[in-house]
Amino acid sequence: MAQIDAFFKLMNDEGASDLHMLAGQQPVLRIRGDIERVKFKVLQNEELRAMLYEICPEDKIKIFEETGDMDFGYEIPGLARYRCNYFQQKNGIGAVFREIPSDILTCEQLGLPKVIAKLAALPKGLVLVTGPTGSGKSTTLAAIVDEANKTRKDHILTIEDPVEFVHKSQKCIINHREVGTHTKSFATALRGALREDPDIIMVGEMRDLETISLAMEAAMTGHLVFGTLHTLNAMKTVDRIIEIFPANQQGQVRSTLADALRAVVSQTLFKRVDVKGRVAALEILICTPAVRNLIREGKTYQIPSVMQTGKKYGMQTLDDAIMELLQKKRISAEDAYANCVEKQKFVKFLRKPPTDFTEV
Incomplete structure (x- = not known):
């Protein structure tokens, strides 16, 4: 058992989503967002370097020492898998898990709208799940x-960096490919995917x-492609894809x-x-x-009206x-106001007037 496994056990017991290990500081957990x-x-x-290197594959250590950044997956059987990121910072080595x-969890267990499960039945096209880092994409x-x-x-092929959720083949066969371990890059894996009968x-x-570009090409050639982007809403997702091109x-x-494009789910x-x-708002x-x-x-500025x-x-x-979510009393009015688009709709639910001067 690796020394750091005790922190993973604590993380699991406390219901934490992330563990931060930083030279010069105490370990830190992110619990329910805090x-x-x-x-x-x-x-x-x-001391921390020795602890972190104990669970890291040798080829990944070499990459980290050359570049100062590195990702990989780590699993404790019977507990959980972890997406690991190592980086160099001012006081030395750092890591986030x-x-x-x-x-x-199924769509039903997550409380997702019924239309989300229906996306799995699409014959072809591009489906994007978007949102900020840590939003549950x-x-x-x-x-x-x-x-x-x-x-x-069918044949399902996943391309990830690193592999996160591991699916066992049921009615489908599933192959997981990890960037940096099984393939050079997302683009290389996507080019190869078209010859792998997915x-x-x-x-x-x-x-x-x-x-x-390759994901859109795959969607246009009869494949169902799921992908993620770090964008805040559906309209910005469409704009981001278009604006990345010359x-x-x-x-x-x-x-x-x-x-x-078949659907955009932004959460x-x-x-x-x-x-x-x-809880996620979608x-x-x-x-x-x-x-x-x-499109x-x-x-694209008219997309919100069409959604209405x-x-x-x-x-x-x-x-x-x-x-x-607010009317069901699952979230606070302050959080609702901080994350909504049209602020005026939510001001009436606040106990105090907003203090964010950028919204004045």
């Missing part, structure tokens, strides 16, 4: 892939032009994206006030013919999702 220090001594650089539960995506795994008879491709992160290509990209996590835990955009036309014509009128298709705006 940072809390562990009652433990301040970690010295060489994100816990990935061994059990994959991987958990939602894992639930959708799990639904496909239970209901379809029906569904899950791309852990669409972070550059080449990966986004100006002279953006007209063509708009047309391709309009044809390829924000909130701390619950009724019970311990967190903005859902379904690409109806009206939405496709707006093609460069009128498209509730029969399963669409909802982030503000509507936040309002529903």
Whole structure:
């Protein structure tokens, strides 16, 4: 048993999502969104380095010492998997660990709208799950892939950095590929994927032009592609994809994206006030013919209006999702106001006037 495993056990017992280990500081847990220090001594650089290197593969240590940054996956059987990030900082070595539960929760267990599970049945196209770091994108995506795994008879290929949720083949066969271990990059894996007879491709992160371009190409050639982006809402997701391309290509990209895109799910996590835990508010955009036309014509600013009128298709705006959680008394008015888009709708729920001068 590695020395650091005791901290992972504590992390699991406390229901923490993240563990921070930093030279020159005490260990820190993130519990329900808040940072809390562990009652433990301040970690010295060489002591922490030895602790971290104990669980790290040798080839990854070499990468870390050459570059100062590195990601990999670590698993404690019977407990959980961890996404590990090592980095150099002013006082020495640092690391952040994100816990990935061994059990994959279903869409129903997560309380996701019914339309989310239906995305797993799409024959082809591009589905994007977006949101800020730590908003639960991987958990939602894992639930959708799990639904496909239970209901379809297909080949699912996942490309991640590192592999997070591990799915066991059920009705589908599933292959997990890790960037840096099984393949050089997301783009390399996507190019190879088209020769590996996949029906569904899950791309852990669409972070550059080449990966986004290849993902759209795969969606246009008859595959169902799931991917994640670090964007705040559906409208900004569409804009981000188009704007990453050179100006002279953006007209063509708009047309391709309009044809390829099937849905955008954008989520924000909130701390619950009724019970311990967190809950996600989801903005859902379904690409109806009206939405496709707006993307093609460069009128993405009208997408929120279409979402307001498209509730029969399963669409909802982030503000509507936040309002529903607030009215069910699952989240605080202050959190609702801080994360909503149209602030005026939520001011009346606040006990005190807002203090954020940028919203005045």
